[in-house]
Amino acid sequence: xxxxxxxxxxxxxxxxxxxxxxxxxxxxxxxxxxxxxxxxxxxxxxxxxxxxxxxxxxxxxxxxxxxxxxxxxxxxxxxxxxxxxxxxxxxxxxxxxxxxxxxxxxxxxxxxxxxxxxxxxxxxxxxxxxxxxxxxxxxxxxxxxxxxxxxxxxxxxxxxxxxxxxxxxxxxxxxxxxxxxxxxxxxxxxxxxxxxxxxxxxxxxxxxxxxxxx
Numbered sequence: 001x002x003x004x005x006x007x008x009x010x011x012x013x014x015x016x017x018x019x020x021x022x023x024x025x026x027x028x029x030x031x032x033x034x035x036x037x038x039x040x041x042x043x044x045x046x047x048x049x050x051x052x053x054x055x056x057x058x059x060x061x062x063x064x065x066x067x068x069x070x071x072x073x074x075x076x077x078x079x080x081x082x083x084x085x086x087x088x089x090x091x092x093x094x095x096x097x098x099x100x101x102x103x104x105x106x107x108x109x110x111x112x113x114x115x116x117x118x119x120x121x122x123x124x125x126x127x128x129x130x131x132x133x134x135x136x137x138x139x140x141x142x143x144x145x146x147x148x149x150x151x152x153x154x155x156x157x158x159x160x161x162x163x164x165x166x167x168x169x170x171x172x173x174x175x176x177x178x179x180x181x182x183x184x185x186x187x188x189x190x191x192x193x194x195x196x197x198x199x200x201x202x203x204x205x206x207x208x209x210x211x212x213x214x
Contacts, residue, residue, distance in 0.1 A: 002067070002074070005084040006053040009045025013132070015055050016041065019077060021123045023070065032069060037061030040115040041122075047183060052084065058115070121150075 006015055020041050027033055038060045045053035059066050067088060077083040105111075125133070125147075136146040155165045173196065181189035 001089045002057045002059065002086060003089050004055045004057070004074075004077070004086045006045075006055065006082070007084060009043075009053040011082070012043045012045050012053040012055050013126075015053075015077075015083065016043075016122075017126055018082075019073070020055065020057060021126060023073075024119075024123060027066060027069070030069065033062055033065060037063075037066060038116050039066075040119040042115070049183075056089075060116075125150075 004015060006012060020039075024039050027037065027039070040058045040060075042056040042058070043053070044050060044056060047054070074083070074086045078086060133147050135148055137144040151169075152165065155168065158164075160168070177189045177193060180192060
């Protein structure tokens with residue numbers, strides 16, 4: 001795991017665009033490396049305990065070779081003041097073993113591959129759009145666009161039905177509320193839970209009105 005500290009959370013986007021994603025292409029094309037390596041990236045700038053932004057770049061496979069290959073570039077980023085600091089926190093091990101230790105259940109292979117697939121999808125997303133895409137666009141469209149559509153369309157391609165997708169979203173909501181509680185306290189989690197209840201109640205009122213109109 002290589003950890004990059006940057007001045008602000010907004011600088012995480014710049015680091016992804018200007019270093020991490022190009023590095024994925026460069027390493028794939030390098031004659032010094034075999035194809036036996038994968039990279040996944042995580043953003044941590046939302047953590048209120050961090051003074052700025054942070055990108056964690058995990059490398060599976062030829063870890064030491066990738067570090068040696070990229071070390072000079074990381075030093076250049078630090079000297080340019082674009083990156084405050086970088087460090088090698090731990091050598092990456094097999095992603096499936098890490099997932100099996102961290103996630104209980106029968107599908108550690110899913111937990112192992114998901115971060116790599118998400119990083120690859122995010123790379124294409126950033127290369128397609130100039131600026132950040134909102135989760136839900138703030139407009140008056142009957143169905144507003146946003147990256148929520150990516151989740152829905154991925155579910156559709158998987159053959160998920162309505163119940164599958166709702167179940168997945170419910171697990172995601174619970175997971176994010178638990179994370180919000182851990183990072184920002186129970187009051188923040190309760191506030192968002194109240195928002196969810198309000199949305200559900202509003203939708204139930206709409207359904208009741210539809211039933212009455214039949």
